[in-house]
Every structure is written in structure tokens, then in C-alpha cells.
Amino acid sequence: MEQFTQHTGLILPLDRANVDTDAIIPKQYLKSIKRTGFGPTLFDDWRYVTVGEPGMDHSKRVLNSEFVLNQPEFVGASILLARKNFGCGSSREHAVWALVGYGFRVVIAPSFADIFFNNSFKSGLLPIVLDNEMVDFLFDKSLSGQGYSLTVNLEKQQIVLPSGDTFAFDVDHYRKYCLLNGLDDIALTLKHTDAIKAYEEQRKQEAPWLF
Amino acid sequence: MASRTLYDKVWDAHVVHQEDDGTSLLYIDRHLIHEVTSPQAFEGLVLANRKPWRTDSVLAVPDHNIPTINRDKGITDPVAKLQLETLDKNCKAFGLTKFDMNDIRQGIVHIIGPEQGATLPGMTVVCGDSHTSTHGAFGALAYGIGTSEVEHVLATQCLIQKKMKNMLVNVEGQTGKGVTAKDIVLSIIAKLGTAGGTGYAIEFAGQAIRDLSMEGRMTVCNMAIEAGARAGMVAVDEKTIKYVKGRPYAPTKEQWQQASTAWLELTSDANAIFDATVVIDASTIEPQVTWGTSPEMVLPISAIVPSPDDETDTVKAQGIARALTYMGLKAGEAINNIKIDKVFIGSCTNSRIEDLREAAAIAQGHKIADNIMLAMVVPGSGLVKQQAEQEGLDKIFIDAGFEWREPGCSMCLAMNADRLEAGERCASTSNRNFEGRQGQGGRTHLVSPAMAAGAAIAGHFVDIREL
Ligand code: SF4
Numbered sequence: 001m002e003q004f005t006q007h008t009g010l011i012l013p014l015d016r017a018n019v020d021t022d023a024i025i026p027k028q029y030l031k032s033i034k035r036t037g038f039g040p041t042l043f044d045d046w047r048y049v050t051v052g053e054p055g056m057d058h059s060k061r062v063l064n065s066e067f068v069l070n071q072p073e074f075v076g077a078s079i080l081l082a083r084k085n086f087g088c089g090s091s092r093e094h095a096v097w098a099l100v101g102y103g104f105r106v107v108i109a110p111s112f113a114d115i116f117f118n119n120s121f122k123s124g125l126l127p128i129v130l131d132n133e134m135v136d137f138l139f140d141k142s143l144s145g146q147g148y149s150l151t152v153n154l155e156k157q158q159i160v161l162p163s164g165d166t167f168a169f170d171v172d173h174y175r176k177y178c179l180l181n182g183l184d185d186i187a188l189t190l191k192h193t194d195a196i197k198a199y200e201e202q203r204k205q206e207a208p209w210l211f
Numbered sequence: 212m213a214s215r216t217l218y219d220k221v222w223d224a225h226v227v228h229q230e231d232d233g234t235s236l237l238y239i240d241r242h243l244i245h246e247v248t249s250p251q252a253f254e255g256l257v258l259a260n261r262k263p264w265r266t267d268s269v270l271a272v273p274d275h276n277i278p279t280i281n282r283d284k285g286i287t288d289p290v291a292k293l294q295l296e297t298l299d300k301n302c303k304a305f306g307l308t309k310f311d312m313n314d315i316r317q318g319i320v321h322i323i324g325p326e327q328g329a330t331l332p333g334m335t336v337v338c339g340d341s342h343t344s345t346h347g348a349f350g351a352l353a354y355g356i357g358t359s360e361v362e363h364v365l366a367t368q369c370l371i372q373k374k375m376k377n378m379l380v381n382v383e384g385q386t387g388k389g390v391t392a393k394d395i396v397l398s399i400i401a402k403l404g405t406a407g408g409t410g411y412a413i414e415f416a417g418q419a420i421r422d423l424s425m426e427g428r429m430t431v432c433n434m435a436i437e438a439g440a441r442a443g444m445v446a447v448d449e450k451t452i453k454y455v456k457g458r459p460y461a462p463t464k465e466q467w468q469q470a471s472t473a474w475l476e477l478t479s480d481a482n483a484i485f486d487a488t489v490v491i492d493a494s495t496i497e498p499q500v501t502w503g504t505s506p507e508m509v510l511p512i513s514a515i516v517p518s519p520d521d522e523t524d525t526v527k528a529q530g531i532a533r534a535l536t537y538m539g540l541k542a543g544e545a546i547n548n549i550k551i552d553k554v555f556i557g558s559c560t561n562s563r564i565e566d567l568r569e570a571a572a573i574a575q576g577h578k579i580a581d582n583i584m585l586a587m588v589v590p591g592s593g594l595v596k597q598q599a600e601q602e603g604l605d606k607i608f609i610d611a612g613f614e615w616r617e618p619g620c621s622m623c624l625a626m627n628a629d630r631l632e633a634g635e636r637c638a639s640t641s642n643r644n645f646e647g648r649q650g651q652g653g654r655t656h657l658v659s660p661a662m663a664a665g666a667a668i669a670g671h672f673v674d675i676r677e678l
Contacts, residue, residue, distance in 0.1 A: 015529075016530075016533075017526055017527075017530055018405055018406075018505050018530070020505075020643075020645045022624075022643070022645045022646075022647060022648050023645065023646060023647070026647060026651070027624050027625060027626045028626065030247050030275075030626065031247075031276060031288075031290040031291050031293075031294050031626065032290070032294075033250035033251065033254070033293060033294055033297050034250075034251065035251045035254075035358075045646065045647045045651050051633075051651045054290050055290065083526055084406060084526075085405055085406040085409070085439065088405055088406070088439065089341065089643060089645060090340075090341050090624075090643075091248065091339060091340055091341040091355040091356060091357055092247075092248065092357075093248070093251075093339075093357035093358040093359060094358075096357070111406055111409060112409075113406070113409060113439060114409055114410065114439070114441045115341055115355055115356070115357060115441060118356075118357060118360070119357035119358075119359065119360075122357065122359035122360075123359070172232070172234070172373070173232045173234075174230060174232060174234040174371070184259075185363060185371060186259070186261070186362065186363050186366045186367060189236060189363065189366075189367040189369055189371065190366070190367060192227065192228050192236060192369075195227050195228045195236070196227050196236070196238070196264075196367065196368060196369060199227045199238055200238075200368075203238070207333070207470070207473065208466055208469070209331070209462035209466045209467075209469070209470045210240050210331070210334065211267070
């Protein structure tokens with residue numbers, strides 16, 4: 001897993017609710033058998049004027065200048081800000097790979113869909129839930145024309161505004177630990193090999209039809 | 212022991228280890244795999260020099276990416292072909308059971324699990340696909356997982372999970388004529404919203420759910436994820452047990468006796484406590500049609516398209532305005548006047564035999580309307596297709612002008628050649644009406660199989676209760 005300790009970056013304000021994983025990475029790109037290469041087709045349907053297909057040279061496609069990702073003041077953004085229920089729909093982890101591939105390290109929203117939320121941590125993308133008021137505030141700031149940057153400190157669970165003001169966010173203890181240390185959770189689970197085997201033995205007695 | 216919900220019981224039976232903060236290792240009994248979300252998981256396994264923990268727990272099938280016509284010609288799209296070959300290669304390398312494209316048992320992963328008896332009551336079932344919630348219809352705890360979790364389950368037979376909260380959705384009373392499982396679940400989503408179930412395991416209960424067949428219960432659980440709930444469940448009853456009996460993967464002889472007795476315990480205790488309860492009166496449910504770009508944007512057939520001006524919440528009003536533009540609809544339009552271009556009957560929501568019977572009953576003796584460019588029926592599995600053909604349903608569809616295809620996900624997500632072109636409007640029995648879901652610029656209206664067939668015949672949405 002990619003390590004995450006602290007990150008400073010520019011906000012991309014994507015002012016929509018229920019952004020689904022189909023929108024984050026459209027289905028035609030899911031034919032790939034790799035984890036990489038999804039960055040250029042992140043938000044493909046919104047980002048380009050024409051329909052994209054795998055194998056195209058995406059740098060030659062015509063951009064949709066109205067889409068926020070293509071606006072000059074947000075070039076290089078690495079913190080995505082969105083409305084409620086971000087990442088709903090399909091379980092495709094390709095959505096996370098596309099966000100990370102583009103350069104995002106943090107997503108902030110008032111709520112996330114469960115599967116997306118879970119997938120994010122696996123590739124070092126930190127999803128942060130903030131209340132609506134704070135999300136509104138960040139939208140206001142980042143849409144005001146100049147671009148707006150934040151520092152996210154995972155160790156301290158703190159967001160630092162350009163003014164120096166800080167405020168806290170929640171993160172699950174286990175996930176924080178894995179992310180801070182860039183740990184492979186399979187290796188952690190395999191430390192419990194004996195417990196898994198013991199469970200299986202007991203279960204074979206209780207419910208033999210499962211084996 | 213304190214009273215427990217169905218979810219509590221299945222959860223408790225699968226906890227291998229628990230950390231102080233509640234993070235648990237949950238043992239997984241059944242792992243379903245398809246071609247799209249597994250290649251990177253196998254790659255990770257190989258790179259780390261690991262092997263699947265329990266090969267007999269895995270059942271693999273290609274479904275998302277395969278053609279629904281001319282299968283004898285093989286797969287022409289080289290990118291899709293590589294993905295399908297990769298599944299094949301991985302299954303062979305690790306000795307995993309896989310149904311090939313031309314195997315009669317091939318089909319959509321969520322159709323074939325139950326069909327084969329690979330999904331059993333009380334199991335934990337995972338698949339790298341969000342509609343894994345379908346299998347909860349058997350009183351199983353079934354989650355959709357991401358690719359890293361696919362790798363994790365392959366390597367350890369466990370999933371790292373925190374326990375979700377319990378929600379009870381009680382659909383009381385009886386539904387009226389022409390109201391199906393699809394209409395029930397769409398009206399539940401209308402009430403809960405697409406995020407209403409986030410963080411919960413939903414148990415669907417009440418007379419209207421008990422009255423449903425197992426197939427209907429699968430339709431309801433299938434769309435739990437559309438209400439944000441990773442898992443939907445229905446308590447086990449005699450119907451569940453009758454459905455499972457005799458299926459290829461189901462237990463036999465003494466084990467059958469033992470299992471079926473144990474399964475009857477898979478219900479919530481009478482005084483079990485739920486963190487949230489939602490009650491719906493089944494008699495008020497009408498046939499449903501989605502009008503927007505999220506499954507919560509759904510209304511009864513008798514309704515009119517809403518206006519953003521009537522919405523006080525600005526984020527929601529913007530959402531409605533956006534959806535109307537995308538869908539090419541005007542506020543105030545009657546839903547039953549909306550004309551359609553294509554019809555898709557299929558997907559893991561509605562491609563089982565009862566769905567096809569329901570649609571065929573409406574189509575029988577009619578022809579699709581002149582404005583319908585394509586109406587297709589895609590059975591959920593080879594076995595569903597065979598059964599339908601034995602009953603003559605294929606003839607009914609073909610005579611009415613529908614195309615009769617090979618099983619797969621098809622136009623539910625349009626990864627293969629089956630898709631909408633920009634601006635085309637589709638009556639679809641699938642589960643997602645997101646922008647571009649069925650093809651970029653395509654417009655999807657989610658309906659039941661009977662409503663889809665009715666729309667195909669009329670050329671626009673109709674209230675099938677009036678046919
Ligand atoms: S039919 Fe549709 S929803 Fe179901 S598994 Fe296939 S793509 Fe997913």
C-alpha cells in the first residue's frame with residue numbers, strides 16, 4: 001500500500017452529489033488488466049468532448065473546457081472536493097486507480113459510498129468526511145477564482161487552511177495505521193494464519209456443508 | 212444470548228478475529244469471480260508469491276465483457292479478449308472452477324451463484340461486484356468488494372471489515388396486481404435515497420417480501436446497493452430451502468438434513484433491535500419508472516416529471532436540472548408519454564426465468580412499436596435461456612420483434628457491443644441509470660420486465676395494469 005503521512009495540494013471543486021464510479025472511470029477502460037494507466041481517462045465523459053476508447057492517444061483529444069478539471073486555475077489539483085455520496089455505484093477499484101493515476105491523494109466529501117471508501121485506502125488515497133458546512137466553506141473558497149490549497153496531516157488528523165487555522169477529521173484507527181506505514185494488509189492478516197485455520201476446523205464441525 | 216438480527220447471526224458466525232476498535236477478520240465461504248475485477252488481484256497474488264487459500268470456495272465466470280451474439284466466432288475485440296484469456300489463465304494456474312463462455316452454466320455471476328446452489332443460506336459471499344448483495348436473498352451475508360479485497364480474500368479467505376449497522380425495511384401488506392419485486396425495490400430506493408442505506412446491512416421483511424418468490428427476493432436484494440447498503444438480506448423460510456434443494460452445489464443426504472435445519476434459524480429474533488426501521492405500505496406501490504440519472508430519481512407510472520423549481524434544497528435542485536437536461540425531459544411531462552428508442556430486458560436484477568415469463572406474458576401476440584429501434588432479451592444464464600426455450604418464450608419474443616441473445620451483462624453496463632448511442636432512450640430492466648451507464652449520452656429508464664415489454668409494444672411507457 002502507498003504510504004500517506006502529510007499532503008499539501010490544491011483543491012479541485014467538483015460541485016456534484018452522487019458522483020458515481022461509472023463517471024469516475026467509464027466502463028470501456030475496465031477492459032484493461034493493469035492497475036495503472038487510468039489517469040488520462042479519469043472523468044472521461046465529462047472531461048473530453050468526444051467519446052474515448054482504450055488505446056487512444058488521450059492527449060490528442062479535444063477537452064471540454066467547461067469541466068472544472070480542465071480549467072486553468074485548477075491545474076495540478078491533488079485534493080478533490082465533492083458533494084454527498086461520492087463514489088456510489090459499481091465496486092470498480094479502477095475509480096480509485098484513476099484518481100490516484102491523475103494525481104489525487106485526498107478526496108473530501110460530506111459522505112462516501114462504502115465500497116469506494118474502502119477501496120481508497122488500498123491505493124493510498126485518503127477519503128475525508130467533513131460536515132456540510134465545512135464542505136460549503138471549502139467550495140466557496142476554492143471557487144472564488146484564485147485556487148485554494150490545504151495541508152492534510154494524517155498523523156495529527158488535521159486539515160490546515162492557508163490562514164493557518166486547523167480543524168480535525170476522523171479516521172479509522174486500523175486504516176490510519178496501515179496508511180501511515182504503507183502496510184500491506186494481506187501480510188497483516190496472514191499473521192492470523194493460525195486463527196483462520198482454527199476457525200476452519202471448528203466450522204467444519206458445525207457446518208460441514210460449507211467445505 | 213441477547214436477541215440478534217439475521218445480520219448479527221451471520222456476522223457472529225464468521226468472525227475469525229477482532230481488534231479492539233471493532234475491525235474484524237470475517238471468514239468468507241464463497242468467492243465469486245469474473246473477468247473485469249480480478250486480473251489485478253491475481254497479478255498481485257503472483258507478485259507477492261502467494262496462492263489462493265481455499266480454491267474450492269471460488270467459482271469464476273466471464274460475464275461483463277462477453278458478446279451476446281455470434282459466440283462461435285470468438286471474441287473480436289482484442290482488449291476484451293485479453294481480459295477473458297487472463298481469467299482463463301489465472302483459473303487454470305490456480306486450479307479454480309470456471310464456467311467457460313460456451314458452457315450451458317455460464318451466465319451473469321449473480322444469476323449463476325444461486326442457480327448452482329453455490330450460494331447457500333448463512334454463507335458469507337463476496338465478489339468484485341457491487342451487486343453481490345443479490346445473494347442476501349438467501350439469508351447470506353453478501354458484499355461487493357474492490358479488487359484489492361478480491362486479492363485479500365484469495366490470499367487469506369478473510370475480509371477486513373467493521374460491523375455495519377442494522378436496518379429493517381418492512382414492506383407491509385400486499386402489492387396490487389402488476390406490481391413486481393422491481394417496483395417494490397425502486398419504491399424503497401425512492402424512500403431511502405441512494406445513500407440512505409450507507410453503513411447499514413438492510414434486512415427486507417414484511418408480508419410483501421415473504422410473498423415474493425426467491426427470484427423476486429433476489430431482485431430486491433440486488434438493488435440494496437442502489438440505496439447505499441453494501442448488503443441486503445431476507446430471512447430464510449421454507450421457500451428458501453425448497454429453492455436450494457437439489458442444486459448442484461447444495462448439500463445432500465445427512466448434510467442436507469443438518470443444513471436445512473440450521474438454516475431455518477436464520478431469521479431475526481422477535482425482539483431484535485435495529486438501528487433504523489423503515490415501513491412501506493405495499494398496497495400504495497405502483498409500477499415504477501426512473502426519470503433521472505440516479506436510481507432515487509424514480510416515480511410511479513402515473514406521475515409527471517418533476518421540476519427543480521419545486522425543490523428547496525439547492526444541491527438537489529441543481530441535480531434535478533442536470534438530470535432533466537441529460538435525459539432530454541421537460542418538467543411536467545407525463546411519464547407515460549415518454550417515447551423510447553430501445554428496450555433491454557436482462558441484467559442480474561431481472562434476467563431470471565420468472566422475469567422472462569413476466570415480460571413474455573405482455574409481449575405475447577403483439578409486435579414492438581415502429582419507433583423501437585432495438586428490443587433485446589438477454590437471459591441471465593445458459594440454463595435460464597434453455598428453460599425459456601423449452602417454454603417457448605424465445606418464440607414469443609422473436610415473433611414480437613425482440614432479439615434473443617446469449618447470456619451476459621450486455622447492455623446493463625455496455626462493456627461489449629450492446630449499447631446506447633448518444634441521445635437514445637431505453638426502457639431497461641437493469642439497476643443503474645447513471646449518465647453514460649448504457650453508452651455515452653444514452654438515457655436509461657429503469658423498469659420491471661413487464662413494464663419494459665409494455666413499453667416495447669406501445670413505443671412509450673404504459674401502465675401495464677391497464678393492458
Ligand atoms: S448485469 Fe449489470 S449490474 Fe449485474 S453484474 Fe453485470 S454489469 Fe453488474
